[in-house]
Amino acid sequence: MISTATITSLGHKGEGLAEIDGHKVFVPLALPGERVEIEFEGDRGTLLGVMAPAENRIEPFCPHFGACGGCQLQHLDRPSYEAFKIGLIETPLRFAGIELPVSRFIDAAGDGRRRATLHARQEGVGYMRLRSHQVHDIDFCPILVPGLAKAPDIARAVFQAVGDADVSIVASLSGLDVAIRTEKKQARHDRVAPLVARFKLARLALNGEMVLQAQPPIVEMGRARVELPIGCFLQATAAAENLLADYVVNALDRKAKTVADLFCGLGPFALRLAEKLPVRAFDNDKPSIAALDLARRHAKGLREVTAKAQDLFREPLTQYELNYDFLVLDPPRSGAEAQVREIAKSKVTTVVMAACDPRTFARDAAILVAGGYTMSDLVALDQFTQSTHVEMAATFRR
Template identity: 80%
Template structure:
């Protein structure tokens, strides 16, 4: 039965929050201060009508907004949007006992996201519908780089060849890198090969195995060029990678000995090595190998010693952390084991890049308890129109 209510706040997923009969109800696409008509089902609310819109409500720029679950925030004006994103960082810090404000908000949308994963199903190719496991078919996605304009068409063609699959795209200097994942055990790679030529793909992979490579997918990082391993991590936008790298370089300053932990394919290590030798660690062996190859062929950079190591199970101990500065960019789970060792170390400067505000706040609290002071915290907005934000922060002894 429809209910008329007032939205009091925003949840951390960007959903409007209403109080009905003493319980919180989360309503996607609603904004604080709005009087709305909703259909409530437990904690979930479906927006039926906005009776009194908030002053910050604007028209979304994508015709798929509201049905497609890829974006949650296109209906917010710029001031409200930035305040929400900054709150995503500051609120977990406050709960962790750290009263530190975000000092800069960086719009890192750039030319759009160079990476995307589309779900190819019989109903079409696109992102999952809002609060659903059904796919919303799209013809185009305006938040992607122009090089990914044909991604929906490619995903549909791949589905017709081998059945339902998830298709990850990366736009590189040498063309599109496409990795297909399917649970279909009898998926035939030979049916995919003709599509690589038809769409002029740089590389096509199926379930982690290469099907065809016309040329290696390459990304430029500072003075180096990196050949991407299949399925390797890469920042969503080129602008975000550049902004984060600039921050890291500035925070590290003139430190002569630097370790890059959770280094991946080297977005920070390769740039840091333009000024001094760097030692780098990551559990992803193909990524470490790609980084090692990149610095060896690059001109004008110092040595990068890249080593495979599982920093979750085998973190560098306080006795091994004999560096003036440490950079770490862990995955969403954070770096608790490694941070506990850093908190006991004598490292002067720690620069942390994080993609999850809650695990970042947990790790930051460990460093603060170990005697580190929190310096500048920057919010880097590369996952535009979504309830995610990248964080960069400096900690000093």
Template identity: 70%
Template sequence: MTTTTTITSLGQRAEGVAEIDGVRVFVPLALPGEVVEIEAEGDRGTLLSVLEPSPNRIAPFCPHFGQCGGCQTQHMDRPTYEAFKTALVQTPLRFANIDTEITQFIDAGGAGRRRATLHARKEGAGYMRLRSHQVHDIDHCPILVPALARAPEITRAIHEAIGEADVSFTATITGLDVGVRTEKARASAKRLEPLVGRFRLARLALNGELILQAQPPVAGMGKARVELPMGSFLQATDAAQNLLADYVAEALKGAKTVADLFCGVGPFALRLAEQAKVYAVDSDKAGILALDKARRHTSGLKQLTAQYRDLFREPLTRYELADYDAVVLDPPRAGAEAQVKELAASKVKTVAMIACDARTFARDAAILIAGGYTLADLRAVDQFVHSTHIEIASTFRR
């Protein structure tokens, strides 16, 4: 059904929201206050034209915007964009009955994203189209770091070698770390080997198995250099990693003993160990081994112990936590419910929590507050620029 309607608000996916015959219809690329012509089907609307544009609409900087689904917000001016991102954090907090304001909105885009996953399909190499499982072919992506400028070209070369695949890129100090995933049972690793030399890759893997490694992919973390395991977690931008590490170090300043829970490969633990005794824990065995190796090869650190432990099933208890002045938490999207329940019953004075999901953050924050903590600081860290994701940096104090 083609209809003319007015957009009244923005949804959590940056879609404009209109009400048509009592149904909320979500329209990508539309802004509040705009009169638009759309094709409506159920609660999904497709923007056909903007009849009365919002004064907050700006021209996107990427020619692929609107077709490529990689970005959702390039049409928003800065105040609208920041208000949208801020609401992503504050709305779940209000539902959790936490009345607080974001103290700072931080642009952590830096030089661009150092991580990306492109898709190789018959229609080309790029990101999925908006609301589609088809790929939009791109020649470049302006939100990536310059080191990933050839990512579309590499993705096309992988398609020529083995067919359809998903290709994950990480730009590291020593070169590109590339991981290929395909459902083809007989995908030939041999056909991919020449790409390492052709594109000067640091490492190339197929379905989690190493094909060739010219040199270990390395990331800097404070004084340390960490050799990244295949598939390890890394913040999307180098700027965000440094900003978050600075934030955690300042929040926990003065603490003599720190537990770094969900530590990954150690972006916080290795920085904190410059000023405190650190116990670092994660369920990623390869990440723990990489962190421990970096510790052994870095001078000037205080005692740093890295240990494998599943904090979802076996959180540090309130009795174990008695050994620490402060805790840093950086859980995955599922949050850290079991661990924060133990923290709420502990006597730990300061908790710095970094979160990538606002809903689970609100749930975990409510548990800490009910246990006697005050949410002393809350910041929105925008490393996933022009997307509908936001990172959260927070400090809780007794």
């Protein structure tokens, strides 16, 4: 059905919200205040035209915007963009009973995203289209670091070798680290191995197994150099990792003597905290724990880092095990409810929590506040630029 409507607000997915005959309709690419023509079915609308554009509408910087689903906010001016992302953080906190404004909005884009996953399909190579499982073919992506300029070419070559695949590429200090995921039976190692020489890759993996490694992919974390395990988690931008680490280190109380890093991953916080104090580090990913331990042993000027593989979702550290002055945790999108409930019952003096999902962050923050902590210095870090994702961190003190 085709109709004209006025956009009243912006939903948390960056879609304009209109009301037609008493029903809410979500319209991607539309902005509050705009009079638009849309085609809709149920609550899903498609923008056909903007009859009266909003004052905060700007020209997108990427020609793929609007078709590619990788970005949702390139048409929004900077003040409105920042306000939208701040709202993503503050609104769930308000619903959780916490009235604390974001104190700083930090641009964490740096040189761009250092990792990307491109989908290689018959219809092309790129990211999924808006509201679709079809791929929008791209020749470049302006939000990636320059070192990933060849990412579309690499993904096309992967498709030629094995057919449909998802191709994850990380720009490391020693070259590109490429990991291929595919269900195609013709995906043999010998079909993709030539790509290492062709594109001068550091490493190539297929379905979690290493095909060929010219040199270990390396990233720097403070004074340490960390070898990346295949398929490991890495912050989207190097700038965001550095800014988050600075936040954590600056929150460290001078009187603190015992420190732990929960959901430590490769150790971006643990390795920097170890420049000051010994650190206990925990994560359920064994390859990341091994990489952290290796990096610490080869780094100079660090205190001891004791890294342990432990599933903190099923086996959280209990209130009796949390004998630390300072804790930092950066859980995945699902949050850390079980672990946070134990922290709330503990005597830990200071907790820094980083997160990438505002809703689970608000839930976990409310548990800490109910347990007697005071929440402060709430910051937003914008590393997922032009998308509806946002990173956040806050300090909790007894």
